[in-house]
Amino acid sequence: STIGIFAPASYLIFDKNVNQDNFSPVITSSEIKNNDRILWANGEIVFSNLHLRSIINDNSVLLTFQRGGKIFHAKINLLKAGDLKISANFEDDLDDWKYLQNIKTNIHDLNIIPYAFNDQAVIENPLIFIDETGYKFPNSRNMYNIPLKKGDKIIAVGGIKIKKASQLVKELQNPKVLIIVQNDPNLLKTISYRQADKNFDEYLDLGSINKIAAAIGTINEIKTANSLSLLNPIIPITNEEMTKVNSVFERGYVEAKRQIEKIKDLEKKEEAFKEFNRMSKEKILGLNLINKQVKYNPNPIKMFWDVVSEVFKTLAALVSGYLSPKYLAGPVSIVHIVKHSWGIGYLEAFYVIGFVSLNLGIINLLPIPVFDGGHILFSLIEMITRKRIKVKTMEKLIIPFVILLIGFFIFMTYNDIIRIIRQIF
Numbered sequence: 001s002t003i004g005i006f007a008p009a010s011y012l013i014f015d016k017n018v019n020q021d022n023f024s025p026v027i028t029s030s031e032i033k034n035n036d037r038i039l040w041a042n043g044e045i046v047f048s049n050l051h052l053r054s055i056i057n058d059n060s061v062l063l064t065f066q067r068g069g070k071i072f073h074a075k076i077n078l079l080k081a082g083d084l085k086i087s088a089n090f091e092d093d094l095d096d097w098k099y100l101q102n103i104k105t106n107i108h109d110l111n112i113i114p115y116a117f118n119d120q121a122v123i124e125n126p127l128i129f130i131d132e133t134g135y136k137f138p139n140s141r142n143m144y145n146i147p148l149k150k151g152d153k154i155i156a157v158g159g160i161k162i163k164k165a166s167q168l169v170k171e172l173q174n175p176k177v178l179i180i181v182q183n184d185p186n187l188l189k190t191i192s193y194r195q196a197d198k199n200f201d202e203y204l205d206l207g208s209i210n211k212i213a214a215a216i217g218t219i220n221e222i223k224t225a226n227s228l229s230l231l232n233p234i235i236p237i238t239n240e241e242m243t244k245v246n247s248v249f250e251r252g253y254v255e256a257k258r259q260i261e262k263i264k265d266l267e268k269k270e271e272a273f274k275e276f277n278r279m280s281k282e283k284i285l286g287l288n289l290i291n292k293q294v295k296y297n298p299n300p301i302k303m304f305w306d307v308v309s310e311v312f313k314t315l316a317a318l319v320s321g322y323l324s325p326k327y328l329a330g331p332v333s334i335v336h337i338v339k340h341s342w343g344i345g346y347l348e349a350f351y352v353i354g355f356v357s358l359n360l361g362i363i364n365l366l367p368i369p370v371f372d373g374g375h376i377l378f379s380l381i382e383m384i385t386r387k388r389i390k391v392k393t394m395e396k397l398i399i400p401f402v403i404l405l406i407g408f409f410i411f412m413t414y415n416d417i418i419r420i421i422r423q424i425f
Contacts, residue, residue, distance in 0.1 A: 009047040009200055011187065012038040012289040024286025025245060030179070030231040037187055038289065039228065040180035040209050043075045043144035049289060056236050056283045061113070061175040062144065064156035064217030065123075071218055072152075075144040076115075078172060082108030084127040090116045097166035103173060111172045113148075121154040121168045156217025159233040176233035177285075180212055184227040236283035246286070307355060311362045330412025332420070369394070370401040 016034040026032070038046050041055045042062050060077050081094060095107055103110070116124045126147075154168055155161060158176035162168050187203060208225035215222040216230070223230050243250040260276055263269040317323035329337065334356055341352040365373040374397075378389055 010049070010291045011200075012046060012049060012052060013187065013291070014038070014181075014287055015290045024242070025237065026234055026285045026287060030234045032181065032231055032287070033183060035185075035188060036181035036183050036229075038179055039182045039204075040213070042178055043073065043213070045204070045209070052289075053282075053284070056177055056285065059175075061158055061172060062178055062216070063113075063148075063154050064159075065148065066153045066155055067149065067151070071155075071214070072146070073144050073213070073216065074146050074148060076113045076148070078111045078175065079114055080108065081110040081112050083130055084112070084114060085130055086127060087116070093119070093165070094169065097169045100166040101170040103170065105173065110169065111175070112169070113172065115148050117154070117165055117168070119165050121162060121165045123148045123150055123152040123154070125150060159216050159221075159230075161217060174235055176235055178216060178233055179231045180209055180228055181231060182228050234285065236285060238281055238283055240280040242284060242286050249286070304358070307358050308362060311359055325408075325411065326415045328412055328415075330409065330416040332413055332416035336416075336420075368401055369397040370405055374398070374401075 014032050014034065014036045038052065040046060041052060042060070044051075044055055046052050046055070060075050063074050063076055065072055065074065081091075086094070091107065094110060094112070098105070098107060098110065114127045116127055118124055155163075157168060157171035159178050160171055160176065162171060182203065182205070184203065205226060205228060208228045211225045212222050212228060212230050221230075237245075239249075239253070243253045257276065260269065260272045263272055314323065318325060338349060338352055338356075341349040364371050365376075367373045367377040369375075369378075378394065382388055
């Protein structure tokens with residue numbers, strides 16, 4: 001099933017050469033090595049850059065705790081203390097722990113877990129929201145999404161060992177990300193697209209992942225297993241913070257802001273600034289990660305059938321109303337696409353020309369009077385009835401479709417021009 005899957009899985013490989021001009025504190029603090037593949041983060045197998053970004057920004061923390069003499073791990077959502085119903089005693093304790101750790105944040109803005117705990121970081125009871133309708137957490141099947149119980153003793157936060165509640169509160173303010181990487185020279189080899197899925201599964205060493213993950217935050221912590229390694233706990237930085245340590249990143253940041261300021265439409269400008277401010281606060285690792293190279297060179301027959309199926313899918317979408325005709329590429333867009341393909345290389349250009357020709361050829365075979373497919377249909381009718389279709393009858397059938405075809409081309413050309421104008425302004 002592909003329900004909920006928006007993109008194919010990819011390898012996230014750190015390439016030192018790509019990151020030479022893109023300094024990030026994460027490179028030195030985490031001790032990530034060249035060609036390390038990010039495989040696991042905060043309890044989840046990482047399948048894409050988008051997935052990694054989601055994990056980093058999901059405002060949760062991986063806790064290590066003791067229950068009945070056994071070690072467990074739980075991924076717990078962080079909340080603001082002011083959003084939870086807290087007893088006066090627990091609020092006083094939070095204030096004391098905040099003072100001990102020299103935390104300047106207002107007590108109501110503290111990041112905490114939705115549980116009350118004592119000075120030894122032992123869970124006492126769950127906390128409830130002041131307004132329970134204001135919060136919705138996404139459904140998750142993550143194996144670490146388990147609730148804490150009374151008597152559970154927290155011994156580590158994001159891989160950092162703690163003994164006291166004040167240390168727990170301190171670590172919750174800047175939750176760290178735990179990452180397991182894989183370093184295997186075979187990962188860098190170019191493979192055929194036919195082997196891509198099998199290759200991805202083969203290098204997903206779940207046994208070693210579970211071995212390392214099970215020991216996180218314990219006295220017997222395991223840093224390596226086979227080709228896998230646990231990086232030092234990472235504190236992600238925001239895009240805005242990245243501009244202060246990376247001049248290349250800063251130039252791109254300033255340029256993006258300058259482009260938004262050029263927008264003349266006030267409503268669009270306001271929306272753009274909202275998105276810009278949201279992205280500024282988004283947490284990142286600041287690493288340029290490359291994907292594994294996959295050699296995709298299918299045989300001509302497969303490519304032919306792929307194009308044919310795409311044409312009929314598009315036609316079905318147009319007829320059903322799922323796809324609007326204004327999104328179709330007209331003559332102007334086709335010329336623009338061919339021109340762009342020449343900039344990539346002659347092979348790409350030949351492919352695009354062949355693709356367009358095949359599309360036109362298939363459409364020409366449709367049983368519509370103005371196309372060759374229509375004439376074939378007329379011939380079949382004449383063969384079956386053994387009577388020639390009158391010229392006037394053919395004219396009455398063909399002329400309306402000619403007018404419709406010309407109108408459709410004018411419509412597509414108009415939309416092509418509008419798209420170009422919008423890109424300019």
